[in-house]
Amino acid sequence: MKRSDFILKSCLLTAGSILVPSTILNSCRKDSFFDQEEFKGSVLIIGAGAAGLYAGYLLRSKGISFQILEASDRIGGRLGKLSGFADYDVDTGAQWLHGTNNILGDLILQTKTKITIDDSSMSYWFENNMVTELPKDPYIFEHKNLPDISFKDYAHQQGLDNSYDQIVEAIAGDQGASASLLSAYWNSKDEENWVSGDEDFKFSDTFFDFIHQQFAQTIVNQINLNKPVVSIDYSGTQIQVTDQTGAEYFCDKLIVTVPISILKLNEIQFNPALPATKTDAFARFGMGPGMKVFLKFNVKFFPENTYGGSVCAAYLDDSIGKTTNDIVLIAFVMGDQAANLHALGNDAAITNALIQELDLMFNGQASLYFMQSFVQDYTDKPFIKGAYSYSTIGMDNARQIAAEPIDNKVFFAGEAMNINGHHQTVHGAVESAYKAVLDLITSS
Numbered sequence: 409m410k411r412s413d414f415i416l417k418s419c420l421l422t423a424g425s426i427l428v429p430s431t432i433l434n435s436c437r438k439d440s441f442f443d444q445e446e447f448k449g450s451v452l453i454i455g456a457g458a459a460g461l462y463a464g465y466l467l468r469s470k471g472i473s474f475q476i477l478e479a480s481d482r483i484g485g486r487l488g489k490l491s492g493f494a495d496y497d498v499d500t501g502a503q504w505l506h507g508t509n510n511i512l513g514d515l516i517l518q519t520k521t522k523i524t525i526d527d528s529s530m531s532y533w534f535e536n537n538m539v540t541e542l543p544k545d546p547y548i549f550e551h552k553n554l555p556d557i558s559f560k561d562y563a564h565q566q567g568l569d570n571s572y573d574q575i576v577e578a579i580a581g582d583q584g585a586s587a588s589l590l591s592a593y594w595n596s597k598d599e600e601n602w603v604s605g606d607e608d609f610k611f612s613d614t615f616f617d618f619i620h621q622q623f624a625q626t627i628v629n630q631i632n633l634n635k636p637v638v639s640i641d642y643s644g645t646q647i648q649v650t651d652q653t654g655a656e657y658f659c660d661k662l663i664v665t666v667p668i669s670i671l672k673l674n675e676i677q678f679n680p681a682l683p684a685t686k687t688d689a690f691a692r693f694g695m696g697p698g699m700k701v702f703l704k705f706n707v708k709f710f711p712e713n714t715y716g717g718s719v720c721a722a723y724l725d726d727s728i729g730k731t732t733n734d735i736v737l738i739a740f741v742m743g744d745q746a747a748n749l750h751a752l753g754n755d756a757a758i759t760n761a762l763i764q765e766l767d768l769m770f771n772g773q774a775s776l777y778f779m780q781s782f783v784q785d786y787t788d789k790p791f792i793k794g795a796y797s798y799s800t801i802g803m804d805n806a807r808q809i810a811a812e813p814i815d816n817k818v819f820f821a822g823e824a825m826n827i828n829g830h831h832q833t834v835h836g837a838v839e840s841a842y843k844a845v846l847d848l849i850t851s852s
């Protein structure tokens with residue numbers, strides 16, 4: 409994913425071994441995290457993805473009592489790793505650090521964590537040929553003042569005819585969306601806010617390991633797995649949280665970090681009901697189908713990255729930045745294409761559809777050299793239900809409204825709640841958690 413680089417330093421601050429941004433990126437706030445009064449109450453965090461884990465890490469650093477309730481049987485949420493598939497651990501969820509001008513970039517510097525730039529080359533499957541250059545530039549979506557129409561319509565309006573549709577699909581897929589649903593205008597506004605940098609990096613281990621080592625390991629005793637929260641009653645002085653078994657938990661303040669899909673689907677009941685402004689805002693978010701399929705071969709027959717397939721618009725070489733003798737291609741599938749593959753109903757059928765497309769692109773070599781696959785489908789994964797949030801037509805200020813705390817008691821974090829243009833990312837989830845914890849402490 410390449411992003412516009414609006415260079416603005418993020419004024420990161422360390423105190424002791426705790427790393428926090430002294431700003432939420434756009435201005436250096438005087439009220440740094442460490443200047444705040446102690447909050448004496450108790451906190452519950454719902455969700456143990458990047459946002460929930462970092463929120464816990466921060467609360468621990470302030471000596472604030474907290475527990476994390478995680479619905480699934482593991483931590484990490486949309487971060488994950490698979491061992492044994494290749495001679496390195498593959499990232500089944502988030503993989504690239506998108507830019508280093510962010511809190512995780514500074515933490516990487518501080519901890520001397522090895523990351524490698526991913527400058528892999530791009531080829532295009534265009535009009536049934538593999539080419540390295542296209543007749544017209546398809547990267548037209550970062551201009552200013554675009555209309556609030558879909559990527560697909562905007563591309564057509566700008567003279568990219570149907571032959572570019574799957575290339576445009578791949579560009580929209582980076583944003584987790586189908587080109588027909590992603591707003592050219594609101595996405596370009598998001599890009600204007602992006603300050604993290606233009607380059608993508610990979611970890612020599614996995615992104616999951618990095619978050620696990622830096623944040624989760626320090627708070628293992630506060631993480632409670634297999635606790636799907638079904639209701640939140642914030643009508644009284646104490647907030648009452650109930651899980652699927654009926655077990656009740658009480659706290660003074662609550663941080664909700666579940667994916668926006670879970671909030672859109674009302675999987676958690678709020679009492680009092682959330683204000684209509686809030687639920688209307690949730691409804692305006694996009695979060696659609698998405699999957700990563702790992703395809704292992706015994707001969708490398710493909711260029712590094714290929715955009716433009718109609719089954720999968722983006723095939724990416726997974727070996728970049730890894731020490732490996734194995735040959736693994738990722739089918740990075742989003743939006744309608746992911747829905748189509750998901751509808752096939754099983755991993756073998758999904759793999760088969762991808763191999764058939766690769767055979768078409770590379771003269772039958774895919775099936776000749778194919779060894780095995782692994783399908784990580786987020787489309788209906790329990791407690792995730794989609795890839796990541798994107799800005800729809802008519803999105804407007806939905807993100808800002810969604811991220812606002814309620815009654816200074818219920819705070820929202822997670823990638824979708826990042827209001828600095830860093831949504832869809834791990835570092836964006838972490839930044840949103842920082843903001844939620846700072847708001848929680850300053851509101852008390």
Ligand SMILES: Cc1cc2nc3c(=O)[nH]c(=O)nc-3n(C[C@H](O)[C@H](O)[C@H](O)COP(=O)(O)OP(=O)(O)OC[C@H]3O[C@@H](n4cnc5c(N)ncnc54)[C@H](O)[C@@H]3O)c2cc1C
Binds near residue numbers: 483501791794
């Ligand atoms: C295929 C894919 C590829 C990606 N690639 C990248 C990438 O390369 N780089 C990047 O920066 N980002 C990437 N992302 C996005 C990144 O993974 C997310 O932005 C980030 O991990 C989100 O963290 P989070 O804490 O907001 O949410 P999550 O990680 O989704 O965590 C939320 C947690 O809440 C839990 N939960 C849900 N409902 C309940 C409930 N009722 N009760 C209790 N717990 C609940 C969930 O189980 C989950 O653990 C990718 C995402 C996907 C799907």
